[in-house]
Amino acid sequence: MNPARRRRILLIALEAGVPLAVLAGWWVWSVGADSFYFPALPTILTTFADTWLFERVGSDVVPSLARLAAGFGIAVVAGVAIGTALGLSPVARRVAGPLVEFGRAVPPPALLPFGMLVLGVGDAMKVFVIAVVCLWPVLLNTVDGVRGVDPTMLDTARVYGIGGLERLRRIVWPSALPQVFAGMRTSLSLALILMVISEMVASTEGIGYFVLESQRSFAIAEMWSGIVLLGVLGYLLNAALALLERRVLRWHRAALASALR
Amino acid sequence: MLEVNGLSKTYGEGERTTRALAELSFTVAEGEFVCVVGPSGCGKTTLLRCMAGLLPPTSGSVSLRGHVVAGPPEQVGFVFQEYSRSLMPWLSVRDNIALPLRHKRLGKAERTRLVEEAVESVGLTGFIDHFPWELSGGMQQRVAIARALAYEPEILLMDEPFASVDAQTRADLEDLVLRVRKDYGVTVVFVTHDIDEAVYLGDRVVVLTQPPTTVQEVLAVNLPEPRDQVETKELPEFAHLRAHVFRAIKRRQELRPAT
Ligand SMILES: Nc1ncnc2c1ncn2[C@@H]1O[C@H](COP(=O)(O)OP(=O)(O)O)[C@@H](O)[C@H]1O
Numbered sequence: 001m002n003p004a005r006r007r008r009i010l011l012i013a014l015e016a017g018v019p020l021a022v023l024a025g026w027w028v029w030s031v032g033a034d035s036f037y038f039p040a041l042p043t044i045l046t047t048f049a050d051t052w053l054f055e056r057v058g059s060d061v062v063p064s065l066a067r068l069a070a071g072f073g074i075a076v077v078a079g080v081a082i083g084t085a086l087g088l089s090p091v092a093r094r095v096a097g098p099l100v101e102f103g104r105a106v107p108p109p110a111l112l113p114f115g116m117l118v119l120g121v122g123d124a125m126k127v128f129v130i131a132v133v134c135l136w137p138v139l140l141n142t143v144d145g146v147r148g149v150d151p152t153m154l155d156t157a158r159v160y161g162i163g164g165l166e167r168l169r170r171i172v173w174p175s176a177l178p179q180v181f182a183g184m185r186t187s188l189s190l191a192l193i194l195m196v197i198s199e200m201v202a203s204t205e206g207i208g209y210f211v212l213e214s215q216r217s218f219a220i221a222e223m224w225s226g227i228v229l230l231g232v233l234g235y236l237l238n239a240a241l242a243l244l245e246r247r248v249l250r251w252h253r254a255a256l257a258s259a260l261r
Numbered sequence: 262m263l264e265v266n267g268l269s270k271t272y273g274e275g276e277r278t279t280r281a282l283a284e285l286s287f288t289v290a291e292g293e294f295v296c297v298v299g300p301s302g303c304g305k306t307t308l309l310r311c312m313a314g315l316l317p318p319t320s321g322s323v324s325l326r327g328h329v330v331a332g333p334p335e336q337v338g339f340v341f342q343e344y345s346r347s348l349m350p351w352l353s354v355r356d357n358i359a360l361p362l363r364h365k366r367l368g369k370a371e372r373t374r375l376v377e378e379a380v381e382s383v384g385l386t387g388f389i390d391h392f393p394w395e396l397s398g399g400m401q402q403r404v405a406i407a408r409a410l411a412y413e414p415e416i417l418l419m420d421e422p423f424a425s426v427d428a429q430t431r432a433d434l435e436d437l438v439l440r441v442r443k444d445y446g447v448t449v450v451f452v453t454h455d456i457d458e459a460v461y462l463g464d465r466v467v468v469l470t471q472p473p474t475t476v477q478e479v480l481a482v483n484l485p486e487p488r489d490q491v492e493t494k495e496l497p498e499f500a501h502l503r504a505h506v507f508r509a510i511k512r513r514q515e516l517r518p519a520t
């Protein structure tokens with residue numbers, strides 16, 4: 001076996017082995033510790049299975065994820081639309097610049113009181129808060145991406161009379177897409193955070209609500225099972241986005257690789 | 262057909278200005294192959310971009326069949342110096358070539374025919390569904406040429422299209438351009454810094470000076486057709502012409518103080 005191959009196999013083994021070792025360590029330690037704050041891992045896992053498979057999926061997980069999806073979706077559409085307009089027009093960039101800088105500087109949870117005041121404590125408020133928070137990374141990255149379109153490509157479009165929507169769809173957007181995805185990755189993490197916070201502040205269902213309620217009623221194993229679920233969901237959502245990105249931006253990685261060749 | 266009248270271009274404003282083109286005039290006849298040759302940085306790209314309507318001149322004008330060029334005219338195709346940056350890496354060869362045709366009011370069958378013919382004429386039939394980044398530099402430039410051909414331009418402007426490919430590929434591409442020019446009956450303005458290339462390809466050669474740039478001389482090339490990489494280049498007339506162009510550029514350099 002050659003050294004490079006051996007190294008790869010070792011790395012893969014470590015990648016899988018380290019989390020397993022940590023889990024095993026947690027397991028052994030928590031079973032022995034008999035702590036109120038850290039229930040035994042087997043207890044947490046049993047609670048996890050009892051709670052989430054699939055008892056509360058319909059009542060908590062689905063509403064949480066639906067709000068996340070709605071807020072994130074609105075943010076991506078609006079961020080790309082506004083970002084494209086700002087990216088294409090220096091005048092618009094100038095005019096909207098201070099507003100954008102202000103908007104992104106507001107710490108996201110600070111919007112919650114305002115959201116509750118105007119939209120109440122229902123879904124609309126939560127979707128609104130998630131969307132506003134997710135808007136900025138997508139918007140700013142789209143502006144950068146659109147401004148970064150190769151001038152030779154834009155000249156090509158002009159010479160060959162490719163304009164309007166055609167130019168956006170075939171040249172500007174594909175070219176900006178790697179940046180848009182970078183923004184979406186950041187936004188997705190923020191979306192998850194705001195999903196949880198908005199449910200802790202004002203809700204009667206959702207995973208965040210469940211975690212806080214469990215803590216308040218000293219159901220510590222339940223609380224931990226909610227935290228584990230949020231971790232798993234975050235991991236899966238990021239993985240799904242990364243998978244989508246790999247497929248959509250196959251040309252991007254290949255073009256980069258061939259430029260280095 | 263194409264007329265460059267007292268064209269000048271100065272970049273920038275105020276203190277930091279670059280006078281790229283001082284005052285240029287020449288004409289290109291219908292069906293002609295005109296090479297523009299000049300040293301690097303003398304404003305060849307600037308000239309071609311003005312001719313394509315991509316850049317407004319500071320003064321003077323370019324006219325196409327008597328109409329002043331204010332924006333890119335429909336009859337003009339352009340092959341850029343940076344071929345790899347003018348092809349879209351997210352589109353296949355086929356889609357890259359078809360892209361300019363989408364807004365021409367053509368049937369789907371007609372469009373497909375134009376694309377496939379162009380791909381065949383540049384010898385890339387087997388690669389039509391590849392992506393640009395799967396191709397070598399010379400092949401990418403062929404795609405850019407095919408894209409221009411499929412567009413069926415009356416005038417093809419080419420900006421040092423072969424400056425960054427190896428010598429053998431370059432010779433092949435030169436012959437390719439001569440052939441498709443005949444097949445498609447297109448008028449060509451071909452910019453290069455390579456004197457041999459200019460003399461080999463052109464019906465006439467426009468020799469530019471160092472900046473501030475003017476036309477040093479316009480030279481008719483009466484070499485026999487069809488041109489051939491070996492035979493044409495061993496003709497005494499060829500050697501004579503290239504020496505002539507070389508001296509024209511050199512003489513002008515010697516007149517100027519060293520910088
Ligand atoms: N966009 C620009 N802004 C300022 N100066 C430019 C610009 N483009 C070209 N120049 C300058 O104009 C001169 C001619 O450039 P260019 O037309 O690219 O020459 P060539 O194609 O013959 O090498 C150079 O001195 C170059 O630095």
Ligand SMILES: [Mg+2]
Binds near residue numbers: 307420421
């Ligand atoms: Mg140039």
